[in-house]
Amino acid sequence: MGFFDKLGLSRLKEGLSKTRDTLKEKLAFVSKGKTEVDDEFLEELENILVAADVGVETTLDIVDAITERSKGKTYRSEEELNEMVMEEIRKLLVESSHDHPVDFDAPLSAKPYVIMIVGVNGAGKTTSVAKLAHNYDKAGKKVVIAAADTFRAAAYEQLKIWADRAGVPIIGQGQGADPASVVFDSVSSAVSKGTDVVLVDTAGRLHNKSHLMEELAKIMRVAKKKIPEAPHEVLLVLDGTTGQNAVQQAREFTKFVNVTGLVVTKLDGTSKGGIVLSISRELNLPVKYIGVGEKIDDLQLFDRSSFVEALLEKENGKAEE
């Protein structure tokens, strides 16, 4: 705690200790006064994880790891037991690499830094692009949005409204245009104008439609013509309410484009987004941001600890059997 005092972060500390106090009440799996891992405990944990969309295989792995780790052990307190469980789960979540900073203030490795946003239909790509633009703009970076969703009706108009709200320029050619050419224009303009960040909004596509996935790969290739390293990041936007299919989505998208991280949206609802544990484990993809609402400010940096806590949190008693 002295660490926080030194940094003068007393407010953060306060917030944290508050979290600690209520944690015990909020965690769904703690049977009162339990300090050892028994069958009842494991079964409840399993239910909670499955109910949070973690998926059967990953759930069983977590349960196995915890069984193994706690063999013959008695924990001093519920908190200690909880912490052990949470640590096991946190382990599954990889962190974003240094080349792809999560913090909007952090210096970027290239200028312009091209970020491509991809995902299935209705995941929340356009809204996420707007939020990212807003955050980079707030951090003093010069941003341009490339409206490369030229397929969906009125996608450009939607993005234009968002861009205006964020006070960021947008480049687009309207419905039916070639998305790759929009990207080329945007990147060229960014180079000549000294823009820091190019955010490329792409059309939603289901990962099992190969011709649409090929189109993504083509957009990437065209971006590379102008800047060989581009796109520097590819963010896969994942609807937080999605179930097991999300793994398949991530798998397919990574096959066609070099996905560097995830944006998990719609976590302001009751869904927990537990499937990212499976994605992180299988594909080594970090979650970078989470979407928690429809307003331009509703984007948060991903925090492993709070995510895991939320995952195990009791909500309206629904985790109870």
Added chain:
Amino acid sequence: MFDNLSDKLELTFKKLAGQATINEVNIGIAMRDIKRALLSADVNYKVAKKLVEDIREKSLGESVIKSVSPAQMIVKIVNDELTEIMGGENQPLNLPPKKIPAIVMVAGLQGSGKTTFCAKLAKRLKKNGKNPILVAADVYRPAAIEQLRTLGEQIDVPVFSVEEPDAMKAALGGLEAAKSGAKDVVIVDTAGRLQIDEVMMAEAEALKNRLSPDELLFVVDSMMGQEAVNTAKAFNDRLDFDGVVLTKLDGDARGGAALSIRQVVEKPIKFMSVGEKVDDLDVFYPDRMAQRILGMGDIVSFVEKAQETLDLEKTMQMQSKLMKNEFDLDDFFDQLQQLKKMGSIQGLIEMVPGLNKMVPKQDLENIDFKPIEAMISSMTKLERKQPEIINGSRRQRIAHGSGTRVQEVNMLLKQFSEMKKMMRSVNRLAKSGRKITTENLALDKFLKR
């Protein structure tokens, strides 16, 4: 993970001693498999638990028929159970014929596909001789109105909207517009909302109370996970909707959410959305959905879809050509045009059990129509009739003419010859009256070698 519950169960029973009968021991393990299959398909864990208990009881009571394996029996029991929960039969849209205009209201979470569905429904109703109007009551999402307007233009259906962010005003205005414009169905598209957003749910409720829709449809993304149940329940508690629309079924999600929703809210699933085009709407077939959840393909849908879209005469011609093994690249070209009408090849292939495993996936994924069409167009008549004459220099010319590479021409020719081989196998099976299954096709291929 396994593709198919029946394969998995066969394997389980093979590993067990005394596999000839269903008994307490093997059924326990089989039930574990079934539960995992259901969970992996996103069936809600509580629903899955109850389901497995029911299936267990039914399986134990069942006497074993000699000709089938216990695994097959259990799969059948599971399939029947799931189909029954899904509602047995398809339930149509219930619009009272004498009420003009009839009102359809659409609600759901953000990004579930409401706006696209509204347009598809309008198109479908129009095809059935109705005269619909679309109402843009999603007054919050940026450009939602423009989106509906653009779709409306595509299908030539008018769209009513208002300037101010007032959903009620839009809805009531739309109703008036329908009356004055002699429209017989009003389709009201509402904003996406979370079930825990009190203000937005109250808005939906107010809309419902004021409009008294004849059909209030809840639109849900088929990829949704465990929370589908709670979401549907919350919408239903508040809005008491009439039916469910499942979207994005052209993806590869198993769609277990459909089962959970059906089980918990007991409302019929009326439509399923299978693509981004305005034609990509289908009525819901419970039995096929049950099979999809279990990963057992959807042969019936495939056959029907093919029948609906394919030009019958051409199909007959094609069939006789296939039988005589006269199928050439011209026919292939024609068939591509027809396939395009039906949606993606991948989607079709996935509907046929086993075929998705049999046809190398890479080959399929690489099929992009445009270059193929260009290549075939760059061939001479003779080349199209007798692809085997296409030698190296011809390949180069074709590649040059179609703006492709020689490798692509090679690939096309290879795929074409593979396809012919497969067609021959299918034909033989069809002639001999055997079922077209993976096993039989593989067997035929093997025997031919």
